[in-house]
Amino acid sequence: MLIRNKKASDCTESEVTDQSVYLNRRQFMKMGGGVALGVGGVGHVAAALQEGNSLAPPASLTNSFQNIIETPYGSAEKVAPFDVATSYNNFYEFGYGKNDPKDKSAEFKTTPWTITVEGEAGKTGVFDLDDIIKESMLEERIYRLRCVEAWSMVIPWVGVSLGDVLRRFEPTSKAKYVYFETLYDPKQMPAQRGGSFDWPYREGLRIDEAMNPLAMFAVGMYGSVLPNQNGAPVRLVIPWKYGFKSIKSIVKIRFVETMPETTWSLLAPSEYGFYANVNPNVDHPRWTQKQERRLPSGVLFPNVIDTEMFNGYSEEVASLYAGMDLSRFY
Ligand code: MTE
Numbered sequence: 001m002l003i004r005n006k007k008a009s010d011c012t013e014s015e016v017t018d019q020s021v022y023l024n025r026r027q028f029m030k031m032g033g034g035v036a037l038g039v040g041g042v043g044h045v046a047a048a049l050q051e052g053n054s055l056a057p058p059a060s061l062t063n064s065f066q067n068i069i070e071t072p073y074g075s076a077e078k079v080a081p082f083d084v085a086t087s088y089n090n091f092y093e094f095g096y097g098k099n100d101p102k103d104k105s106a107e108f109k110t111t112p113w114t115i116t117v118e119g120e121a122g123k124t125g126v127f128d129l130d131d132i133i134k135e136s137m138l139e140e141r142i143y144r145l146r147c148v149e150a151w152s153m154v155i156p157w158v159g160v161s162l163g164d165v166l167r168r169f170e171p172t173s174k175a176k177y178v179y180f181e182t183l184y185d186p187k188q189m190p191a192q193r194g195g196s197f198d199w200p201y202r203e204g205l206r207i208d209e210a211m212n213p214l215a216m217f218a219v220g221m222y223g224s225v226l227p228n229q230n231g232a233p234v235r236l237v238i239p240w241k242y243g244f245k246s247i248k249s250i251v252k253i254r255f256v257e258t259m260p261e262t263t264w265s266l267l268a269p270s271e272y273g274f275y276a277n278v279n280p281n282v283d284h285p286r287w288t289q290k291q292e293r294r295l296p297s298g299v300l301f302p303n304v305i306d307t308e309m310f311n312g313y314s315e316e317v318a319s320l321y322a323g324m325d326l327s328r329f330y
Contacts, residue, residue, distance in 0.1 A: 068140045071140060074141060074154065087099055088151075088153075090147065091105070093183075093249075100191075106228065110233040113233045115132060115234075119179075120255040122172065138158050140157065141156070141157050143237060150287060150292050152294050153294070157216055158218060158219060158223065159216045162210055162216055175255035175257070177260055178204065178254070179253070200251075202247075202261065204274065216237040234250050239313055259274055282326060291307055
């Protein structure tokens with residue numbers, strides 16, 4: 001996921017941290033442009049900030065939700081400007097540069113949207129997203145998103161507790177894990193036409209992690225529907241884990257008995273584990289995880305801060321991992 005070997009404690013604006021660069025050499029060569037795009041992405045953020053962008057989504061994003069339930073989550077946090085959160089993204093289905101998801105997802109079709117529910121559950125089948133989440137259930141939660149690449153942002157999400165959604169499918173006692181899958185549609189998602197990923201993008205959680213009240217099934221941000229580049233129409237937000245666990249554009253949920261295979265741990269098992277809890281004490285093999293660049297940041301304001309255990313959510317989630325060696329189960 002990263003292209004620099006220098007110590008990440010030297011986090012600077014020019015440091016380009018890009019998960020995609022793990023890919024094989026041929027892919028890497030092809031991605032000469034991809035690396036440059038990564039740099040472009042950082043520049044884009046800086047440029048966006050210079051233009052003095054506001055926090056709010058533009059008026060053109062008309063699909064605002066009404067009557068979102070406010071919650072105390074993260075109310076003291078300084079939220080990232082909308083333009084930053086929607087133009088510096090990882091959504092490899094649309095390309096490997098940080099601004100590719102925004103530039104290449106404009107035509108992505110997200111209605112109608114169904115989710116297939118399978119496996120160890122009482123209620124399985126194909127469900128319309130609108131039947132799974134009702135607008136009246138929506139709440140806003142401001143969470144820190146910490147990417148494994150050592151940058152982070154604070155984002156106001158709109159959605160519901162993932163556990164509330166999953167319980168409605170009546171998982172059986174055999175459902176020890178839950179697996180999620182992103183849409184596979186190479187016609188709409190250009191990077192799925194090649195590359196080293198074994199598409200579709202896959203993720204998974206232990207069932208008790210998924211049921212933790214912090215885990216979120218999100219359909220919006222900044223009070224409006226999710227922009228395509230942020231995982232429309234529905235994604236996970238698992239704030240105590242590295243961002244790659246927060247899978248976007250979900251079309252499949254499967255309740256399973258054994259730990260499912262996940263995209264990044266298939267691609268580079270020594271670098272990306274199943275658990276992927278934010279942990280400043282366990283470095284990535286190629287860089288430290290002790291610090292992070294909180295976006296927005298720039299050359300003159302690097303905004304490097306210390307990374308917190310479980311991204312600062314220890315009180316809510318540490319008990320899930322009692323007795324586990326987190327350097328082994330990274
Ligand atoms: N989900 C899918 N389907 N494809 C992706 O490439 N990238 C992950 C995660 N979810 C990714 C994904 C990574 S690495 C991160 S850091 C977050 O999405 C980024 O979310 P954001 O772009 O909304 O900030």
